[in-house]
Amino acid sequence: MTTLCGFPIFIVLLMPSLSLSQIAHDECPEGLRYAGTLKGNGSFAEPLNTRVEIKLPDNAMLDISYQQVNLVADNGQSNRSKLRPEDIPRGIHIVPDVQSDLGKSWAVSDPLLKEHETLMGKTRYVFGMRLSCTMSEYAEQFGGCAVNVDVCFMPKEK
Numbered sequence: 001m002t003t004l005c006g007f008p009i010f011i012v013l014l015m016p017s018l019s020l021s022q023i024a025h026d027e028c029p030e031g032l033r034y035a036g037t038l039k040g041n042g043s044f045a046e047p048l049n050t051r052v053e054i055k056l057p058d059n060a061m062l063d064i065s066y067q068q069v070n071l072v073a074d075n076g077q078s079n080r081s082k083l084r085p086e087d088i089p090r091g092i093h094i095v096p097d098v099q100s101d102l103g104k105s106w107a108v109s110d111p112l113l114k115e116h117e118t119l120m121g122k123t124r125y126v127f128g129m130r131l132s133c134t135m136s137e138y139a140e141q142f143g144g145c146a147v148n149v150d151v152c153f154m155p156k157e158k
Contacts, residue, residue, distance in 0.1 A: 027095040028152035035060070038149040040131040047135075048147060051110070053128030056153055060125055062091030066154035072096060077105035079132050089113035091156075092127055097148035103136035104145045127151055 028034050035056045042048030068088045073081035073096065088094060088111050096108050110130040115123050133145035 027150050029093060032066075032093050032152040032154050033057075033060075035127070035151045035153050038129055038131060038147075038151060040133070040147045041144050042133045042135070042146075043144040044135050044137050047133065048145065049130070049132040051128055051130050053126050054151060056125040056127060056151075058122075058124065060153055061123075061156040062125065063154040063156040064090040066091050066093070068093045073109065074107035075105060079105040079107035079134055081107040081109045083107075083109050083111070087111060089127070091154050093152040093154070094129070095150040095152065097146070097150075101145075103138050104133065105135070106131075106133040106145060106147045108132075108147065108149055125153075 036054035038052040038054060040048045040050055040052055067090050068085045071083065071085040071088065071094070073083035092111070092113060094108070094111070096106075108129050108131055112128050114126045114128075116126065118124050129149060131147040131149065133147050135145045
């Protein structure tokens with residue numbers, strides 16, 4: 001142990017700080033920004049089938065030339081989605097959390113982007129989707145079902 005004037009010296013390494021949102025939500029493709037996560041939980045007794053919305057950041061301006069091209073909208077079990085990439089509003093990209101547990105089925109559908117004008121005359125976006133999940137009685141012993149969808153947006157250059 002190194003000492004200075006008889007006192008131990010502790011070396012502290014400072015790492016560049018990253019926000020939790022950068023670490024937890026790096027699923028957004030390069031060039032897109034994370035807006036938030038749509039979340040829902042269900043169980044055998046109470047399946048999930050609800051619409052969930054998030055507000056995009058106050059200053060978000062969408063580049064509507066961007067269109068998502070690939071999409072996984074369900075896990076191929078009992079909940080089936082007819083959602084296609086071209087159904088996702090332009091400027092928005094979704095990344096569903098794929099649940100692969102046996103006996104648990106999830107799907108996302110009905111994307112909708114709403115525009116609201118603020119009192120300051122700016123446009124504020126709200127994006128929402130229907131989230132659903134069901135599970136067999138057998139699967140209940142392994143916990144509930146969950147649907148999480150990271151929402152990204154393509155920022156418009158000012």
